[in-house]
Amino acid sequence: MTVYDLANRGLIRISLLAIGLALFAARAAVAGALVEFPNLPGREPVHLIGYLPRPDAGLSALASSQRGDNAPYPAVVVLHGCSGISSHSAAIADRLGAWGYVALTVDTLGPRGITGRRCGGQIVDQAFDAYAALRYLSRLEFVDPAQIAVLGQSMGGRAALYAIARDLAAQYFTERFRAAIAYYPNCGVANGSDMTTPVLVLIGEADEWNSAERCSEVAAPTSGQRADRPQRLSRRASRLRRHAIEPWNSRVGRLGGIQRAGCQGR
Secondary structure, eight states: OOHHHHHHHHHHHHHHHHHHHHHHHTTOOOOSEEEEEEOOTTOSSSEEEEEEOOTTSHHHHHHOSOOSOOOSEEEEEEEOOTTOSOHHHHHHHHHHHHTTOEEEEEESSGGGTOOSOOOSTTHHHHHHHHHHHHHHHHTSTTEEEEEEEEEEETHHHHHHHHHHBTTTGGGGOSOOOSOEEEESOOGGGGTTOOBSSOEEEEOOTTOSSSOHHHHHHHHSOOTTOOTTSOOOOOEEOSSOOSTTOOGGGSTHHHHTTHHHHTOOOO
Protein backbone atom coordinates (compact mmCIF):
# COMPACT_ATOMS: atom_id res chain seq x y z
CA MET A 1 0.00 0.00 0.00
CA THR A 2 1.45 3.38 -1.02
CA VAL A 3 1.66 6.54 1.08
CA TYR A 4 -1.07 8.01 -1.14
CA ASP A 5 -3.34 5.02 -0.45
CA LEU A 6 -2.82 5.44 3.28
CA ALA A 7 -3.59 9.15 3.05
CA ASN A 8 -6.72 8.46 1.01
CA ARG A 9 -7.96 5.90 3.54
CA GLY A 10 -7.30 8.43 6.28
CA LEU A 11 -9.41 11.04 4.52
CA ILE A 12 -12.22 8.52 4.06
CA ARG A 13 -12.21 7.71 7.79
CA ILE A 14 -12.13 11.39 8.75
CA SER A 15 -14.96 12.18 6.34
CA LEU A 16 -17.08 9.31 7.68
CA LEU A 17 -16.48 10.50 11.22
CA ALA A 18 -17.36 14.09 10.27
CA ILE A 19 -20.65 13.01 8.70
CA GLY A 20 -21.51 10.90 11.72
CA LEU A 21 -20.76 13.77 14.10
CA ALA A 22 -22.83 16.18 11.99
CA LEU A 23 -25.81 13.85 12.17
CA PHE A 24 -25.36 13.40 15.93
CA ALA A 25 -24.94 17.13 16.58
CA ALA A 26 -28.09 17.91 14.64
CA ARG A 27 -29.94 15.13 16.47
CA ALA A 28 -30.97 13.85 13.05
CA ALA A 29 -33.29 10.87 12.87
CA VAL A 30 -30.86 8.70 10.93
CA ALA A 31 -32.58 6.19 8.68
CA GLY A 32 -29.66 5.05 6.54
CA ALA A 33 -26.08 3.90 6.62
CA LEU A 34 -22.71 5.43 5.74
CA VAL A 35 -21.29 3.60 2.72
CA GLU A 36 -18.00 3.54 0.83
CA PHE A 37 -18.06 2.81 -2.90
CA PRO A 38 -15.61 2.84 -5.84
CA ASN A 39 -14.92 5.99 -7.78
CA LEU A 40 -14.74 5.82 -11.59
CA PRO A 41 -11.60 4.16 -12.99
CA GLY A 42 -8.71 6.59 -13.24
CA ARG A 43 -10.28 9.25 -11.03
CA GLU A 44 -9.21 10.34 -7.57
CA PRO A 45 -9.88 9.57 -4.84
CA VAL A 46 -10.15 5.84 -5.45
CA HIS A 47 -13.16 5.54 -3.14
CA LEU A 48 -16.08 7.84 -2.39
CA ILE A 49 -18.44 7.88 0.57
CA GLY A 50 -22.09 8.63 0.98
CA TYR A 51 -25.18 8.28 3.11
CA LEU A 52 -27.68 5.66 1.94
CA PRO A 53 -31.20 5.12 3.31
CA ARG A 54 -33.54 2.55 1.73
CA PRO A 55 -37.31 2.14 1.96
CA ASP A 56 -37.25 -1.28 3.59
CA ALA A 57 -34.78 -0.56 6.40
CA GLY A 58 -34.43 1.71 9.43
CA LEU A 59 -36.59 4.74 10.03
CA SER A 60 -37.44 5.03 6.34
CA ALA A 61 -39.35 1.76 6.63
CA LEU A 62 -41.21 3.02 9.71
CA ALA A 63 -42.05 6.35 8.07
CA SER A 64 -43.17 4.80 4.79
CA SER A 65 -46.84 4.15 4.09
CA GLN A 66 -45.83 1.03 2.13
CA ARG A 67 -45.36 -2.33 3.71
CA GLY A 68 -43.52 -5.41 2.60
CA ASP A 69 -40.63 -5.97 0.23
CA ASN A 70 -41.18 -4.01 -3.00
CA ALA A 71 -37.60 -4.34 -4.24
CA PRO A 72 -36.07 -3.55 -6.61
CA TYR A 73 -36.66 0.13 -5.80
CA PRO A 74 -36.12 3.26 -7.88
CA ALA A 75 -33.17 5.29 -6.63
CA VAL A 76 -31.94 8.88 -6.44
CA VAL A 77 -28.37 10.20 -6.37
CA VAL A 78 -28.37 13.33 -4.17
CA LEU A 79 -25.71 16.03 -4.75
CA HIS A 80 -25.07 18.45 -1.89
CA GLY A 81 -24.57 22.21 -1.95
CA CYS A 82 -21.31 24.09 -1.48
CA SER A 83 -21.22 23.49 2.28
CA GLY A 84 -20.74 19.78 1.66
CA ILE A 85 -22.62 16.80 3.01
CA SER A 86 -24.48 17.55 6.23
CA SER A 87 -27.51 16.64 8.32
CA HIS A 88 -29.57 18.59 5.78
CA SER A 89 -28.29 16.41 2.93
CA ALA A 90 -29.07 13.32 5.01
CA ALA A 91 -32.57 14.61 5.74
CA ILE A 92 -33.26 14.90 2.00
CA ALA A 93 -32.13 11.30 1.52
CA ASP A 94 -34.22 10.15 4.50
CA ARG A 95 -37.30 11.82 3.07
CA LEU A 96 -36.75 10.12 -0.27
CA GLY A 97 -36.35 6.80 1.53
CA ALA A 98 -39.71 7.30 3.21
CA TRP A 99 -41.23 8.00 -0.21
CA GLY A 100 -40.08 4.65 -1.57
CA TYR A 101 -36.68 5.45 -3.08
CA VAL A 102 -33.20 4.22 -2.31
CA ALA A 103 -31.23 7.47 -1.92
CA LEU A 104 -27.48 8.01 -1.96
CA THR A 105 -26.14 11.39 -0.85
CA VAL A 106 -22.58 11.61 -2.18
CA ASP A 107 -19.81 13.46 -0.33
CA THR A 108 -17.71 15.20 -2.98
CA LEU A 109 -15.64 17.39 -0.66
CA GLY A 110 -14.65 15.23 2.34
CA PRO A 111 -12.79 12.42 0.54
CA ARG A 112 -10.77 15.10 -1.29
CA GLY A 113 -9.71 16.75 1.96
CA ILE A 114 -11.74 19.90 1.27
CA THR A 115 -13.23 21.69 4.28
CA GLY A 116 -15.47 24.72 4.53
CA ARG A 117 -17.62 26.16 1.77
CA ARG A 118 -16.53 25.48 -1.80
CA CYS A 119 -19.06 27.04 -4.12
CA GLY A 120 -18.56 26.07 -7.76
CA GLY A 121 -15.00 24.81 -7.71
CA GLN A 122 -15.93 21.12 -7.68
CA ILE A 123 -18.68 21.05 -10.31
CA VAL A 124 -16.87 18.63 -12.62
CA ASP A 125 -15.84 16.33 -9.76
CA GLN A 126 -19.39 16.33 -8.42
CA ALA A 127 -20.89 15.53 -11.84
CA PHE A 128 -18.51 12.61 -12.33
CA ASP A 129 -19.14 11.45 -8.74
CA ALA A 130 -22.81 11.24 -9.71
CA TYR A 131 -21.93 8.67 -12.37
CA ALA A 132 -19.82 6.70 -9.89
CA ALA A 133 -22.88 6.62 -7.62
CA LEU A 134 -25.07 5.60 -10.57
CA ARG A 135 -22.82 2.61 -11.29
CA TYR A 136 -22.70 1.65 -7.63
CA LEU A 137 -26.48 1.79 -7.21
CA SER A 138 -27.03 -0.11 -10.46
CA ARG A 139 -25.16 -3.08 -9.01
CA LEU A 140 -27.22 -3.30 -5.82
CA GLU A 141 -29.77 -6.10 -5.97
CA PHE A 142 -32.47 -4.00 -4.29
CA VAL A 143 -32.19 -1.14 -6.85
CA ASP A 144 -33.89 -0.97 -10.25
CA PRO A 145 -30.99 0.11 -12.53
CA ALA A 146 -33.42 1.55 -15.10
CA GLN A 147 -34.97 3.91 -12.51
CA ILE A 148 -32.13 6.01 -11.09
CA ALA A 149 -32.50 9.79 -10.99
CA VAL A 150 -30.13 12.56 -9.93
CA LEU A 151 -31.17 15.43 -7.66
CA GLY A 152 -29.00 18.38 -6.71
CA GLN A 153 -29.40 21.56 -4.71
CA SER A 154 -27.54 24.81 -5.37
CA MET A 155 -24.00 23.72 -6.35
CA GLY A 156 -25.31 20.17 -6.58
CA GLY A 157 -28.10 21.35 -8.87
CA ARG A 158 -25.55 22.91 -11.18
CA ALA A 159 -23.54 19.67 -11.11
CA ALA A 160 -26.69 17.67 -11.92
CA LEU A 161 -27.23 19.79 -15.04
CA TYR A 162 -23.55 19.38 -15.98
CA ALA A 163 -23.89 15.61 -15.53
CA ILE A 164 -26.80 15.20 -17.94
CA ALA A 165 -25.75 17.72 -20.60
CA ARG A 166 -24.93 15.78 -23.76
CA ASP A 167 -21.81 17.79 -24.64
CA LEU A 168 -20.51 17.95 -21.04
CA ALA A 169 -20.15 14.99 -18.63
CA ALA A 170 -22.73 12.77 -20.36
CA GLN A 171 -20.56 12.43 -23.48
CA TYR A 172 -18.16 10.18 -21.55
CA PHE A 173 -20.76 7.65 -20.40
CA THR A 174 -23.15 5.15 -21.92
CA GLU A 175 -25.23 5.06 -18.72
CA ARG A 176 -28.11 7.51 -18.42
CA PHE A 177 -30.04 8.87 -15.49
CA ARG A 178 -33.79 8.31 -15.72
CA ALA A 179 -34.56 11.89 -14.66
CA ALA A 180 -32.89 14.96 -13.14
CA ILE A 181 -34.11 17.55 -10.66
CA ALA A 182 -32.18 20.73 -9.90
CA TYR A 183 -33.19 22.98 -6.98
CA TYR A 184 -32.09 26.63 -7.28
CA PRO A 185 -29.05 25.90 -9.51
CA ASN A 186 -26.80 28.18 -11.52
CA CYS A 187 -28.19 27.22 -14.92
CA GLY A 188 -25.50 28.92 -16.97
CA VAL A 189 -23.42 25.75 -17.08
CA ALA A 190 -26.02 23.97 -19.23
CA ASN A 191 -27.48 26.72 -21.42
CA GLY A 192 -27.42 25.69 -25.05
CA SER A 193 -26.83 22.02 -24.25
CA ASP A 194 -29.08 19.12 -25.17
CA MET A 195 -30.13 17.13 -22.12
CA THR A 196 -29.85 13.35 -22.11
CA THR A 197 -32.81 12.95 -19.76
CA PRO A 198 -35.93 14.90 -18.72
CA VAL A 199 -35.02 17.62 -16.24
CA LEU A 200 -37.04 19.74 -13.84
CA VAL A 201 -35.55 23.01 -12.57
CA LEU A 202 -37.05 24.56 -9.41
CA ILE A 203 -35.86 28.05 -8.52
CA GLY A 204 -37.24 31.14 -6.82
CA GLU A 205 -37.93 34.32 -8.73
CA ALA A 206 -36.27 36.22 -5.86
CA ASP A 207 -33.23 33.93 -5.66
CA GLU A 208 -30.38 36.18 -4.55
CA TRP A 209 -27.63 33.84 -5.83
CA ASN A 210 -28.81 32.44 -9.14
CA SER A 211 -30.93 33.79 -11.96
CA ALA A 212 -34.37 32.26 -12.43
CA GLU A 213 -34.58 33.83 -15.87
CA ARG A 214 -31.39 32.11 -16.94
CA CYS A 215 -32.93 28.79 -15.96
CA SER A 216 -35.85 29.38 -18.31
CA GLU A 217 -33.40 28.89 -21.19
CA VAL A 218 -32.63 25.39 -19.91
CA ALA A 219 -36.33 24.58 -19.60
CA ALA A 220 -37.12 25.67 -23.16
CA PRO A 221 -36.52 23.16 -25.99
CA THR A 222 -33.92 24.15 -28.53
CA SER A 223 -34.98 24.75 -32.13
CA GLY A 224 -32.83 21.89 -33.38
CA GLN A 225 -33.81 19.38 -30.74
CA ARG A 226 -34.32 15.94 -32.26
CA ALA A 227 -37.55 14.04 -31.71
CA ASP A 228 -35.70 10.99 -30.39
CA ARG A 229 -33.98 12.96 -27.63
CA PRO A 230 -35.55 13.49 -24.20
CA GLN A 231 -37.48 16.74 -23.96
CA ARG A 232 -36.54 19.26 -21.32
CA LEU A 233 -39.17 19.87 -18.70
CA SER A 234 -40.44 23.15 -17.32
CA ARG A 235 -38.91 25.59 -14.88
CA ARG A 236 -41.09 26.27 -11.84
CA ALA A 237 -40.43 29.38 -9.81
CA SER A 238 -43.68 30.61 -8.28
CA ARG A 239 -43.52 28.55 -5.07
CA LEU A 240 -39.82 28.74 -4.22
CA ARG A 241 -39.02 32.39 -3.61
CA ARG A 242 -35.46 32.61 -2.32
CA HIS A 243 -32.23 30.66 -2.52
CA ALA A 244 -31.97 27.57 -0.32
CA ILE A 245 -35.61 27.59 0.76
CA GLU A 246 -36.59 24.15 2.06
CA PRO A 247 -38.23 22.41 -0.93
CA TRP A 248 -39.98 19.71 1.10
CA ASN A 249 -42.24 22.30 2.75
CA SER A 250 -43.61 23.23 -0.66
CA ARG A 251 -46.18 21.36 -2.71
CA VAL A 252 -43.55 21.42 -5.44
CA GLY A 253 -41.43 19.19 -3.21
CA ARG A 254 -42.84 15.73 -3.89
CA LEU A 255 -45.51 16.16 -6.54
CA GLY A 256 -43.40 18.49 -8.66
CA GLY A 257 -40.08 16.77 -8.05
CA ILE A 258 -38.92 13.22 -8.67
CA GLN A 259 -42.23 11.84 -9.89
CA ARG A 260 -42.93 14.70 -12.29
CA ALA A 261 -39.45 14.31 -13.76
CA GLY A 262 -40.12 10.70 -14.61
CA CYS A 263 -38.69 8.42 -11.90
CA GLN A 264 -41.63 6.84 -10.12
CA GLY A 265 -41.64 5.81 -6.48
CA ARG A 266 -43.56 2.86 -5.14
